[in-house]
Amino acid sequence: PRCAAPVRIGALPQGDIDECSGVVASGVHPDALYVHNDRGDEPRFFAIGLGGALQSEVDVAGAAAIDWEDIARGPCRTGGGSCLYLADIGDNDGDRGSYVIYGVREPDALGGARGATAEVFVFSYPDGNHDAETLLIHPVTGAITIVTKVNKNRSRIFELLALPAPGEAATLVAAGSIEPPSGSERITSGDVHPDGTGVLLRTSTRVFYYPMAADQTVAQALADAPCALPSPDEEQAEAITWLPGGWDYVTIGEGEQAPIHRVSCEAP
Secondary structure (H helix, E strand, O other), X not given: OOEOOOEEEEEOOOOOOOOEEEEEEOOOOOOEEEEEEOOOOOOEEEEEEOOOOEEEEEEEEOOOOOOEEEEEEEEOOOOOOEEEEEEEOOOOOOOOOOEEEEEEXXXXXXXXXXXXXXXXXXXXXOOEOOOEEEEXXXXXXXXXXXXXXXXXXXXXXXXXXXXXXXXXXEEOEEEEEEOOOOOOOOEEEEEEOOOOOEEEEEEOOOEEEEEOOOOOOHHHHHOOOOEEEOOOOOOOEEEEEEOOOOOOEEEEEOOXXXXXXXXXXXXX
């Protein structure tokens, strides 16, 4: 897609969102974003407006928060509708052994303090421990893709084509590797376009777009060459999401009152 330069549209609210690690646009509430903190916080996420105004704090029952690193939106495992998936996949010390994705239904309404009950999906990798910050969910199939974070060389790609029953342990399947063509090698976030035709990956310094055909998995799309898109200069670049209804995307960094940037793009 052809994109304009990033524009600052707001900032995170002062207070509890001080280490934003993931963002995803709502599929139910116009102009709402869901964000969450990095490790050390409670099991909760927040709804904010595009400009950063706090709309809701949502406590997640049945969840723990070891190191939440990303949030994605996709189809619910059962019953239809839009669900949010919170990825407890950070492992800086490389000693966790197993990891968790928490699934919750999108809130029906926003405003004030709210609660959600999580479905718990436990998984491991086939070859040991990995640190990761990127959760990608196919908007049609619900297939899960995780991209690991490395300090140099190639990140690994792992897939799970269907969510297991809650509480049942699953083993991801290795599905290739990836190395950004320029800039930092540390992949910190990503998102699949709501219509399933492209994938964004964010690194510490760049944003890349990978086209995706209707018959491709996310991992197959990531095997092709990307194009670079505009990337705002943000301290500790951590989060990215497509906005519904077009090709614009939003980025957020980490820190107190971190700026929110929007990049406007034409359809490819």
